[in-house]
Amino acid sequence: MTHEWVKQGYVVGFMTDKGLVIDLDNMTYKKVRYLARTLCREHKLEGYIIVRSSPRNYHVVFNRYLSWKTVTTILFSL
Numbered sequence: 263m264t265h266e267w268v269k270q271g272y273v274v275g276f277m278t279d280k281g282l283v284i285d286l287d288n289m290t291y292k293k294v295r296y297l298a299r300t301l302c303r304e305h306k307l308e309g310y311i312i313v314r315s316s317p318r319n320y321h322v323v324f325n326r327y328l329s330w331k332t333v334t335t336i337l338f339s340l
Contacts, residue, residue, distance in 0.1 A: 282307065282324040282333050285315075294320045306334050 286294050291312070298310045307324040314320050
């Protein structure tokens with residue numbers, strides 16, 4: 263299943279070793295916030311911070327350390 267925001271050409275990237283950091287490019291703040299809240303709720307991530315790196319580009323940093331397997335599972339659920 264491909265989400266609507268993926269079909270519209272948004273870029274999703276990540277970097278981590280035990281934490282979950284998502285790089286969201288070409289996305290509105292409203293969509294970034296929705297995605298962060300959804301992931302936080304569905305995967306019990308406790309909390310997050312959204313950092314605007316440039317216009318329409320954001321990083322979402324979650325405050326819980328996770329195994330690589332869990333991080334991969336979450337990223338493939340996007």
